[in-house]
Structure formats: structure tokens, C-alpha cells
Amino acid sequence: MSKKKKVLLVSCDEAKHICDKMQYGEATLVEKFKLKFRLMWCRATKSYSKKNSDLTQLCKEAKIKTLDKEKKVEMKRKIDGFS
Amino acid sequence: MPKHKLNPSKWVDLYADYLFNYTISRVNDTIIAEDLVQDTFLAGLKSAENFKGEAAERTWLISILKRKIIDHYRKINSNKGRAEVKMDLHNDGEIEGSWLEQKVADSFDMNAEDALQNKELGLAIQDCLTKLPKKQAEVFIKKTIQGMETEDICKELNITASNLWVIIHRARTTLMDCLENNWYKNE
Numbered sequence: 001m002s003k004k005k006k007v008l009l010v011s012c013d014e015a016k017h018i019c020d021k022m023q024y025g026e027a028t029l030v031e032k033f034k035l036k037f038r039l040m041w042c043r044a045t046k047s048y049s050k051k052n053s054d055l056t057q058l059c060k061e062a063k064i065k066t067l068d069k070e071k072k073v074e075m076k077r078k079i080d081g082f083s
Numbered sequence: 084m085p086k087h088k089l090n091p092s093k094w095v096d097l098y099a100d101y102l103f104n105y106t107i108s109r110v111n112d113t114i115i116a117e118d119l120v121q122d123t124f125l126a127g128l129k130s131a132e133n134f135k136g137e138a139a140e141r142t143w144l145i146s147i148l149k150r151k152i153i154d155h156y157r158k159i160n161s162n163k164g165r166a167e168v169k170m171d172l173h174n175d176g177e178i179e180g181s182w183l184e185q186k187v188a189d190s191f192d193m194n195a196e197d198a199l200q201n202k203e204l205g206l207a208i209q210d211c212l213t214k215l216p217k218k219q220a221e222v223f224i225k226k227t228i229q230g231m232e233t234e235d236i237c238k239e240l241n242i243t244a245s246n247l248w249v250i251i252h253r254a255r256t257t258l259m260d261c262l263e264n265n266w267y268k269n270e
Contacts, residue, residue, distance in 0.1 A: 020252050024226065026233065051259045056227075058262065062205040064228050067103050067117065075121055076095045082128045 008037040015045045023056045087136045087143075094124055096217075098141050100224075101209045102148055108205060109152050119155060123148040204266065211261035215254055222247060223254040 010018070015038040021027040022035065038045050067075075099120060106116040126147050134143055212220050222240065225231045226247070233244055242250075 016252065017248060020248060020255060023255075024233075051263075052255060055255055055259050055262065058204060058266070059208065059227055062208050064100075064104055064205050064208055065107055065113070066100050066224055066228055067120070071117055072095050072099055075099060075124060076092075078121065079091050079094060079124055079128065082091075082125065 008034055010034045010038055012038070012042060012044050015039075015042065016048050019045070019049050019052050023052055087134075087139050089127075089131055089134055089140055091124070091128055091131070094127070094140075094144070097213060098144055101141065101206065101213065102144060104205045104209055105145065105203075106148060106152060108203065110155060115155065119148065119151045122151050126151065207262065207266045208258070211258050211265055214261060215257055219250050219254040219257070222250045223258070226251060 015035050018027050018031045018035045022032065027035070035045075035049070039049060102120045102123060103116055106119050107113065110116055110119065123144055127144055130147070138146075212224065215223065222236060222242075225236045225239075226233070233247055236242075237244055237247055
């Protein structure tokens with residue numbers, strides 16, 4: 001195997017890890033190359049990558065909101081106070 | 084024997100965000116949505132004795148919330164709206180506001196509504212999030228929904244960055260599978 005290929009070769013698990021980081025814009029340029037290289041021939045990585053991007057997209061589209069921590073504490077206090 | 088039981092001490096952890104998202108997509112105002120969720124929990128406590136265990140706890144709370152939302156719109160609505168309140172709710176001589184709290188029971192039909200609600204993407208995701216282990220849901224929400232930095236989450240939860248990525252990976256894998264069933268098949 002050529003030296004260049006060896007540098008780019010990552011395991012399926014590592015590729016998935018890079019793919020996760022990419023969803024949050026936290027993968028380095030080298031990592032992105034490694035993932036792209038693996039995507040050329042690994043079906044499992046390809047399938048994971050597709051689903052992972054879809055999940056990111058769905059989360060963006062859904063515009064999910066969460067309640068403030070303080071608000072939740074206040075709600076719990078009121079519920080406890082009721083009984 | 085009732086299939087479902089109420090456990091109010093867990094309501095906030097289990098359902099607050101779900102109810103909040105349900106509300107905000109209908110009233111479009113964070114403060115009002117927070118108040119309606121709070122009111123829903125209190126109304127749930129007041130009518131707990133009417134819960135027969137036929138519907139799931141969350142479904143029953145949603146049914147209360149729906150009426151709270153309708154009530155909210157009636158209050159802010161035109162004179163016509165106010166007239167409806169008078170006609171519909173006070174003809175049996177009850178005092179204002181008590182029509183709901185003492186009367187909300189649950190029925191078997193309510194369970195069918197769960198499937199319908201999952202047609203809303205935000206709620207389908209929320210639903211899947213509640214199926215994750217607590218730690219995974221917490222990390223995923225902080226990172227993905229709240230957009231917190233990896234470093235800040237690690238500090239707050241006292242975990243390493245590699246721990247965080249393992250947790251995120253597990254959460255994402257579970258969510259992908261869950262949404263496959265909960266969202267894509269419903270589309």
C-alpha cells in the first residue's frame with residue numbers, strides 16, 4: 001500500500017467518529033479527507049454518513065426548543081408544593 | 084386494572100420540553116408557552132383523580148394542554164370568542180376557570196392521537212429523545228439543540244471530549260433508528 005493511502009486510511013468506526021464531528025463543524029481538514037477517502041468504497045460508512053446528515057437536517061428543520069433550567073426548577077418546585 | 088399511572092414528580096423531566104415544543108408551535112411566544120405548560124402541570128395535579136389509566140400520562144397531559152391553548156386564544160380573542168366562553172362553559176353554573184381542572188378524564192381514544200402528533204417533526208424528535216438514556220439525551224440536547232461548545236459541555240458535565248463523542252455517537256445512532264420508524268414511515 002502506498003504511503004499516501006496509509007495516511008488516509010481510517011477504520012469504519014473512526015470514519016463514523018469523524019462523520020459525527022463533521023455534523024457540528026468540528027472535523028479538521030485532514031479528517032475530512034480521511035472520511036471522503038473511506039466514503040469512496042465503504043458502504044457502511046456511506047450509509048451512516050447519509051443518515052447522520054439527514055438527522056442533522058431534521059434537527060435544524062424542527063427548530064426544537066428547550067425550557068430554561070431555572071424554569072424547570074421552578075416548575076418542579078410548584079408541583080412538589082402542590083402535593 | 085389501570086395500564087398507566089401518574090407520577091407527577093417526573094413530569095418536568097419527562098414531558099416539559101415536549102409540551103413546551105407542542106405549545107410554542109401553536110402560540111409562538113416563549114413566555115406564554117412556559118406559562119401554559121406550567122398551568123397544564125398544575126391542572127393535571129388538580130384533576131389527577133379523574134385519570135383512569137386508560138391513556139398514557141403524556142397523552143393525558145397533552146389533552147389538558149390543548150384545552151389550555153384553546154382557553155388562551157379565547158381570552159385574547161375578540162368579543163365573539165368571549166361570548167363563546169360564556170355560552171359553552173358557564174351554562175352549568177360553574178365558576179370561571181374551574182371547568183377544566185376538575186373535569187379532565189382520560190379515554191382510550193387519546194392514545195390514537197399520539198400517532199397523529201408525531202406527524203409534527205419537532206414532536207417526533209422529542210419523542211425519540213425521551214427514549215434515550217438520560218445522559219445521552221442531555222449531551223445531545225446541549226450539543227445539537229442548544230449548540231453549546233464541546234469544551235463547555237465537558238466542563239459542565241465533568242466528562243472528557245472523547246466521552247462526549249462516544250455519547251453523541253450512541254445518541255445519534257439511536258435517534259436515526261427511532262426517526263426511521265417514527266418519522267420517515269409516517270411521512
